[in-house]
Amino acid sequence: MNGKPLVSIVSVGLSKFGKLEGLYAREIFAEAAKEAFDRCPKLDPKKDIQALYVGHMGESYEHQGHTGATMADWIGLGHVPATRTEAACASSGAALRAAICAVRSGLSDVVMVGGVEKMTHRPTAEVTEYLAMASDYPFEQWNGMTFPGLYALMATAHMHEYGTTERHLAMIAVKNHYHGSLNPKAHMQKEITLEAALSSRVVAWPLKLYDCSLITDGASCLILTTPELARKFTDTPIDIVGSGQAGDTIGLYERKSLTSVTAAKVAAEKAYEMAQVTPSDIDVAEVHDCFTIAELIAYEDLAFCGPGQGGSLIERGETKLGGRIPVNTSGGLKAKGHPVGATGTAQAYEIYLQLTGQADRRQVKDAEIGLTHNVGGSGATATVHIYRRA
Amino acid sequence: MSEQAPFTIEQFYKHINQGKLLGGRCTKCGKVHLPPRPLCDNCYSKDFEWTEISSRGKLVTYTVIHIAPAQFQSMAPYAMGIVQLANGLRILGMIKWVALEQIKIGMELKMDFGTCQVAQPWPQWPRYCFKPA
Numbered sequence: 001m002n003g004k005p006l007v008s009i010v011s012v013g014l015s016k017f018g019k020l021e022g023l024y025a026r027e028i029f030a031e032a033a034k035e036a037f038d039r040c041p042k043l044d045p046k047k048d049i050q051a052l053y054v055g056h057m058g059e060s061y062e063h064q065g066h067t068g069a070t071m072a073d074w075i076g077l078g079h080v081p082a083t084r085t086e087a088a089c090a091s092s093g094a095a096l097r098a099a100i101c102a103v104r105s106g107l108s109d110v111v112m113v114g115g116v117e118k119m120t121h122r123p124t125a126e127v128t129e130y131l132a133m134a135s136d137y138p139f140e141q142w143n144g145m146t147f148p149g150l151y152a153l154m155a156t157a158h159m160h161e162y163g164t165t166e167r168h169l170a171m172i173a174v175k176n177h178y179h180g181s182l183n184p185k186a187h188m189q190k191e192i193t194l195e196a197a198l199s200s201r202v203v204a205w206p207l208k209l210y211d212c213s214l215i216t217d218g219a220s221c222l223i224l225t226t227p228e229l230a231r232k233f234t235d236t237p238i239d240i241v242g243s244g245q246a247g248d249t250i251g252l253y254e255r256k257s258l259t260s261v262t263a264a265k266v267a268a269e270k271a272y273e274m275a276q277v278t279p280s281d282i283d284v285a286e287v288h289d290c291f292t293i294a295e296l297i298a299y300e301d302l303a304f305c306g307p308g309q310g311g312s313l314i315e316r317g318e319t320k321l322g323g324r325i326p327v328n329t330s331g332g333l334k335a336k337g338h339p340v341g342a343t344g345t346a347q348a349y350e351i352y353l354q355l356t357g358q359a360d361r362r363q364v365k366d367a368e369i370g371l372t373h374n375v376g377g378s379g380a381t382a383t384v385h386i387y388r389r390a
Numbered sequence: 391m392s393e394q395a396p397f398t399i400e401q402f403y404k405h406i407n408q409g410k411l412l413g414g415r416c417t418k419c420g421k422v423h424l425p426p427r428p429l430c431d432n433c434y435s436k437d438f439e440w441t442e443i444s445s446r447g448k449l450v451t452y453t454v455i456h457i458a459p460a461q462f463q464s465m466a467p468y469a470m471g472i473v474q475l476a477n478g479l480r481i482l483g484m485i486k487w488v489a490l491e492q493i494k495i496g497m498e499l500k501m502d503f504g505t506c507q508v509a510q511p512w513p514q515w516p517r518y519c520f521k522p523a
Contacts, residue, residue, distance in 0.1 A: 125460050132459065138399045139425060143517060144455065144462040144484055145470055152453035153472060160451070160495050202467075205454040253472045253482040258451055 003276035005239035008230035011040035017218040026074035050108035055092025055115030056341035088134030093344030093374030093383030114221030117339035134377035152204035155293040162308035169292040170197035180331025187337030216337025220346035242275030242386030261379035286347035347372040403515035445501035447475040498523035
């Protein structure tokens with residue numbers, strides 16, 4: 001299977017990301033699904049779609065579990081088998097992996113995969129507690145740990161070991177807000193200054209408000225099929241050529257490295273090998289910048305640079321639009337927003353737009369190969385996917 | 391007595407309540423688990439013995455939490471860090487009894503077993519923390 005397409009993406013959908021007042025998760029998911037259906041007139045959803053996988057992290061937000069069935073119901077998929085996957089912030093990255101397996105197994109020819117989260121109607125303190133559930137309860141949450149706190153532990157370790165600075169982290173925030181300003185679906189579409197990022201209030205030192213991703217409502221979806229059937233639905237399919245998923249200890253304190261997300265490294269190695277591409281082949285990437293330090297570490301884990309060189313990569317502007325390897329052209333979790341369950345397939349949505357030349361003002365010229373990197377919790381789950389123009 | 395106690399998180403915290411930091415040593419492969427687990431993740435043995443672990447160690451990394459969960463809000467800002475104990479095992483805890491700006495990676499810390507009663511049905515675990523050694 002090395003280098004050959006695993007599956008093809010024939011359509012994609014994304015709701016507006018932001019504070020979507022008065023809407024329920026299922027209604028936001030329907031908005032994303034409608035776009036995917038409209039983009040692919042040759043697809044008859046009721047007849048063609050044979051399975052649905054939905055990433056969703058928290059039933060606490062809306063007091064609603066059983067997300068697979070709920071979403072299938074609201075998009076008119078009747079008796080189609082619908083399954084929710086939960087892997088914290090990597091819920092829809094894991095859903096994508098499951099959907100690929102469903103197609104590859106031969107059990108389902110056409111599969112819809114997506115994710116959804118409705119978060120902004122809850123007070124920030126509650127959202128903080130729901131998000132912390134992705135970490136270890138008896139030895140992290142119990143002792144007063146928070147989610148930003150876990151990434152702050154990695155940031156402090158990275159700064160100590162490699163001389164990475166708060167300024168490097170702020171530069172990532174500035175870059176992603178600039179990219180977000182070019183994305184009409186992003187939650188925040190305004191640029192910020194380095195000074196504003198550096199002087200924003202401390203959340204978990206050394207991480208400040210502008211180092212953190214946004215609490216956002218949103219949904220995303222993709223329609224996958226076999227490479228053989230893809231042209232029945234579209235003239236411009238995008239192939240997924242590499243898929244890696246890996247795990248690690250639930251507690252950050254037990255990990256061998258605190259300056260790297262080892263699960264992401266392992267997943268990336270598998271995906272690169274399967275796709276038969278090297279890091280320098282990647283034209284555009286969407287990485288999991290739940291915190292700015294997470295994006296900096298992702299540069300190193302994905303081998304866009306060597307260990308400890310993430311700071312100089314952002315300093316040289318190489319990950320900005322126009323740079324050598326533009327990262328998070330959508331604005332990332334930082335500016336586009338992070339509706340947790342929707343994030344993994346929302347990353348794939350952006351790569352689809354880039355590889356089909358539909359990314360408008362944020363288009364990476366001649367992008368042919370793309371990558372997504374989706375991390376759950378502090379790194380107990382990671383998925384990496386590689387995409388190529390068919 | 392503790393030889394027969396189950397190698398569980400519940401039991402770990404019972405020991406903390408008694409002012410002791412105990413891990414579970416797998417009698418088959420020798421791996422020490424902190425916290426203890428009932429199944430060795432290395433050799434899948436279920437045979438363990440309790441082993442006392444020195445509660446002194448060095449700070450590996452830390453953060454200062456300013457935005458805290460509801461029940462910790464009155465303590466914020468507070469420091470939390472990962473501490474590497476004498477035998478290479480690591481554990482996370484709050485760092486108290488030291489000015490926040492004096493906290494440094496590499497500093498020597500020891501566990502403070504000072505317990506606080508928790509008024510809730512579950513869990514009723516105590517809370518340990520670290521202080522300068």
